[in-house]
Amino acid sequence: MAVDLRIPGHEMHVEMEGDFIDRHRRWLDQAGLLHRPWLFLGSAPRPTLPEILPADTAHVYIKYSGQAGKRLGLPEPDLIYVHDIRLEEQVKGLDCHRILAMTNSERRARIDRLWSRIPFVKRTTMLMSNLERDWLFDTLLGDIFHGVGQKKHPSNGIALIAYAVLLGVPQIIVAGMSLTDDGHSNPAHKKKIRYHKEEDHASFVHFAAHCPTVMTSEPELAELTGLPLFCAAKGTVASFR
Secondary structure (H helix, E strand, O other), X not given: OOOOOOOOOOOOOHHHXXXXXXXXXXXXXXXXXXXXXXXXXXOOOXXXXXXXXXXXXXXXXXXXXXXXXXXXXXXXXXXXXEEOOOHXXXXXXXXXXXXXXXXXXXXXXXXXXXXXXXXXXXXXEEEEEHHHHHXXXXXXXXXXXXXXXXXXXXXXXXXXXHHHHHHOOOOEEEEOOOOOOOOOOOOOXXXXXXXXXXXXXXXXXXXXXXXXXXXXXXXXXXXXXXXXXXXXXXXEEOOOO
């Protein structure tokens, strides 16, 4: 069962909770991803990657980090989290086993939820709406990130970690996320300044205190947030600059 990490006293939409958890656990389980450790690769430019991973680790990437992972010689994505805008660009050249696509269209998300209820239909792609993403933040983090920075919510990387925690993934090893380093692992990406740093910091501190399945291979991230450090002595540092 998924771990119940709801903030005490924080009200949630019960119908959304049950439907979301059931649909997405079923979808991940069909791909054999639900009960495996996840190596999560974000888009920071110098990820620290463990040389040794738990057996049967799933490789999970966010947006353009899938292409960065390919350049690093990592396996194809077991799961990639992208935006449905420019989806093809984000998965170009990749053989993605599962695609979790963020959408701004609640109408598309509702149609997708209906499709997911059809039995015996195998689906590579699942949509997640902005409303569902915000519900993930509310469920796992409450208001801990409110007012700490300039953004309304944490980054998409935090959303995917919250997704994994809520659905009960047994181990989540975070690489390629930084609270201090600007830049991007994709050299073609024009983004130079990394946003959501303050919101992400508050979120990671919360994960460190309340979510023992979340850890990191990034020594600096562990030092700044209190997250457990995974295999730091056996990590390899890859530079994209």
